[in-house]
Amino acid sequence: xxxxxxxxxxxxxxxxxxxxxxxxxxxxxxxLSMQIQKLEDELEIQIFDRSKKPIQLTEIGKKIVEQARxxxxxxxxxxxxxxxxxxxxxxxxKLGIIPTIMPTLLPMFLKTFIKKxxxxxxxxxxxxxETIIKRLNEGHLDAAIAATPLxxxxxxxxxxxxxxFVGYITENHRLxxxxxxxxxxxxxxxxxxxxxxxxxxxxxxxxxKTPRAITDDHFQLESGSFETLIKLSNEDLGMTxxxxxxxxxxKESERKYLRHFAEPRPAREVSLLFxxxxxxxxxxxxxxxxIMGIVRGAIAFHNVEIISPVQS
Amino acid sequence: xxxxxxxxxxxxxxxxxxxxxxxxxxxxxxxLSMQIQKLEDELEIQIFDRSKKPIQLTEIGKKIVEQARxxxxxxxxxxxxxxxxxxxxxxxxKLGIIPTIMPTLLPMFLKTFIKKxxxxxxxxxxxxxETIIKRLNEGHLDAAIAATPLxxxxxxxxxxxxxxFVGYITENHRLxxxxxxxxxxxxxxxxxxxxxxxxxxxxxxxxxKTPRAITDDHFQLESGSFETLIKLSNEDLGMTxxxxxxxxxxKESERKYLRHFAEPRPAREVSLLFxxxxxxxxxxxxxxxxIMGIVRGAIAFHNVEIISPVQS
DNA sequence: TAAAAACTATCAATAAAACTTATCATTATT
DNA sequence: AATAATGATAAGTTTTATTGATAGTTTTTA
Numbered sequence: 001x002x003x004x005x006x007x008x009x010x011x012x013x014x015x016x017x018x019x020x021x022x023x024x025x026x027x028x029x030x031x032l033s034m035q036i037q038k039l040e041d042e043l044e045i046q047i048f049d050r051s052k053k054p055i056q057l058t059e060i061g062k063k064i065v066e067q068a069r070x071x072x073x074x075x076x077x078x079x080x081x082x083x084x085x086x087x088x089x090x091x092x093x094k095l096g097i098i099p100t101i102m103p104t105l106l107p108m109f110l111k112t113f114i115k116k117x118x119x120x121x122x123x124x125x126x127x128x129x130e131t132i133i134k135r136l137n138e139g140h141l142d143a144a145i146a147a148t149p150l151x152x153x154x155x156x157x158x159x160x161x162x163x164x165f166v167g168y169i170t171e172n173h174r175l176x177x178x179x180x181x182x183x184x185x186x187x188x189x190x191x192x193x194x195x196x197x198x199x200x201x202x203x204x205x206x207x208x209k210t211p212r213a214i215t216d217d218h219f220q221l222e223s224g225s226f227e228t229l230i231k232l233s234n235e236d237l238g239m240t241x242x243x244x245x246x247x248x249x250x251k252e253s254e255r256k257y258l259r260h261f262a263e264p265r266p267a268r269e270v271s272l273l274f275x276x277x278x279x280x281x282x283x284x285x286x287x288x289x290x291i292m293g294i295v296r297g298a299i300a301f302h303n304v305e306i307i308s309p310v311q312s
Numbered sequence: 313x314x315x316x317x318x319x320x321x322x323x324x325x326x327x328x329x330x331x332x333x334x335x336x337x338x339x340x341x342x343x344l345s346m347q348i349q350k351l352e353d354e355l356e357i358q359i360f361d362r363s364k365k366p367i368q369l370t371e372i373g374k375k376i377v378e379q380a381r382x383x384x385x386x387x388x389x390x391x392x393x394x395x396x397x398x399x400x401x402x403x404x405x406k407l408g409i410i411p412t413i414m415p416t417l418l419p420m421f422l423k424t425f426i427k428k429x430x431x432x433x434x435x436x437x438x439x440x441x442e443t444i445i446k447r448l449n450e451g452h453l454d455a456a457i458a459a460t461p462l463x464x465x466x467x468x469x470x471x472x473x474x475x476x477f478v479g480y481i482t483e484n485h486r487l488x489x490x491x492x493x494x495x496x497x498x499x500x501x502x503x504x505x506x507x508x509x510x511x512x513x514x515x516x517x518x519x520x521k522t523p524r525a526i527t528d529d530h531f532q533l534e535s536g537s538f539e540t541l542i543k544l545s546n547e548d549l550g551m552t553x554x555x556x557x558x559x560x561x562x563k564e565s566e567r568k569y570l571r572h573f574a575e576p577r578p579a580r581e582v583s584l585l586f587x588x589x590x591x592x593x594x595x596x597x598x599x600x601x602x603i604m605g606i607v608r609g610a611i612a613f614h615n616v617e618i619i620s621p622v623q624s
Numbered sequence: 625t626a627a628a629a630a631c632t633a634t635c636a637a638t639a640a641a642a643c644t645t646a647t648c649a650t651t652a653t654t
Numbered sequence: 655a656a657t658a659a660t661g662a663t664a665a666g667t668t669t670t671a672t673t674g675a676t677a678g679t680t681t682t683t684a
Contacts, residue, residue, distance in 0.1 A: 079355065330661055
């Protein structure tokens with residue numbers, strides 16, 4: 001049994017197709033077929049059920065894949081150990097970010113990060129939370145930034161900051177004349193929300209359970225942009241909640257519609273996610289350090305109470 | 313990086329000698345040298361400091377070895393997974409047993425075990441607790457039976473049974489005329505004990521802290537046999553404590569010296585030990601099943617209160 | 625339903641690697 | 655200083671992984 005064979009198995013398990021898996025592994029299809037057969041012969045089991053199309057894992061195959069992933073991960077960590085010892089922070093690093101965090105957070109830390117760690121070859125992708133989890137489990141992402149808590153067994157979460165929501169309320173709304181909002185003011189049917197996991201923290205109001213928040217009788221919204229929400233809100237279709245950082249670049253003419261909350265402020269928890277195998281942990285820690293530093297900076301220059309990073 | 317290379321590294325780390333490590337790995341010395349160099353080149357670090365004699369691990373080398381052991385263990389588990397799926401219980405299994413448990417316990421379960429699991433090629437070695445821990449960590453033992461608790465980070469313990477101690481008290485001893493002993497009767501300076509970890513359980517009296525129990529002013533004892541203790545006791549050098557199973561084959565003429573304890577009986581905890589990686593877990597479970605069954609049997613045929621297996 | 629496409633297995637040839645024997649260089653031991 | 659022990663190096667051999675070509679299936683398309 002070789003590590004290479006295990007990598008081939010993982011590739012086939014993932015793509016459910018020998019030819020494609022071979023391409024992704026940068027070998028020809030016969031190479032991959034033969035190596036997998038060799039492994040199957042050695043273990044005296046069938047890993048894949050080739051009669052089904054697309055190819056399926058056998059029962060035992062699923063366990064083999066799980067263990068193979070484990071071994072391949074642990075092998076990958078060998079280089080991590082060396083890097084860590086050398087104090088080397090570098091190499092390819094794939095980071096996923098959800099759409100509602102990407103435009104506000106990324107510009108804040110990217111420049112600082114690539115300047116501080118020039119040897120890291122950062123590859124950033126905008127992905128949904130669902131895709132992020134899948135990619136992290138498959139090892140195609142090294143880390144991700146998303147709204148939490150998610151509570152996946154295989155994924156670790158490190159809170160970066162809590163981002164309060166700010167109400168966006170136009171003239172004709174019943175709450176327009178309130179100076180400060182209370183969580184008790186909120187009527188769930190009256191708020192325009194995005195689909196991804198916004199959690200009002202500490203269980204004040206937990207909106208996690210509404211995967212597609214906007215399911216009014218009249219319309220459904222699947223856009224991922226707060227711009228859309230603002231526009232809809234301007235059309236008097238309801239109030240909306242914007243994460244604080246998004247409110248920083250709202251047009252001057254619309255700022256008058258912003259209403260902050262009184263304590264306890266509803267907020268979304270934004271965390272750095274990574275696989276529990278903790279591969280490339282030095283880079284993850286470096287990234288976390290940079291972002292947390294930036295967040296502390298943001299507090300200094302803006303409203304101290306707006307962004308509250310986790311104590312540590 | 314290959315699994316074979318990692319195995320070579322482990323061999324050298326263990327034997328501190330390339331030539332010997334090569335022999336143990338069933339390859340020639342140049343093969344091993346070259347493969348290790350290749351790995352060092354690939355990782356761009358030195359794993360071994362060849363200037364020191366015997367060869368030493370570098371700082372980073374120690375971490376590499378730790379991770380290598382991890383990967384090799386996980387690789388070994390692949391066959392376990394297959395075996396488990398097939399319901400196959402077989403292959404080589406190396407079991408260590410401490411000297412004070414070996415003669416009484418082994419005859420009780422060996423026949424049953426090899427009959428029930430004929431495909432297991434059991435290799436049993438009598439070893440000290442210290443050696444057992446070392447071998448389990450190095451992967452040269454699959455499991456062991458010893459007095460517990462030991463509390464090693466890397467080693468898991470599964471209690472097999474609690475074996476009460478029975479006093480052996482000759483005519484001239486002050487306690488000879490007591491029908492039943494109390495733990496409060498015991499005078500630690502007056503008892504002949506073996507060196508290995510006898511623990512009076514539940515903190516009644518904890519003798520774990522006396523690594524070499526017999527350190528009288530007059531003599532020291534390093535024998536590992538209760539026979540010796542009995543003979544010394546017969547010479548009026550003090551009373552002794554014998555594990556219950558050892559009292560079963562004491563000569564008729566000496567049985568009159570045996571004194572059982574009143575509750576709470578001091579006892580030693582006897583456990584099955586194995587590495588936390590849980591390699592060959594099916595065989596370990598099979599072994600545990602057989603021994604626990606035998607212990608239950610012993611209770612049925614002897615004194616129910618003598619051996620109390622852990623509830624489960 | 626026949627033809628085309630997609631996909632995996634097999635075979636022979638080749639490139640890469642792991643391994644061996646022989647030998648050298650260096651470091652301990654006598 | 656001689657000897658033994660030990661690891662590195664070199665050249666040659668064996669083994670293994672990989673490739674390109676192709677055959678055999680199954681699925682998709684026309």
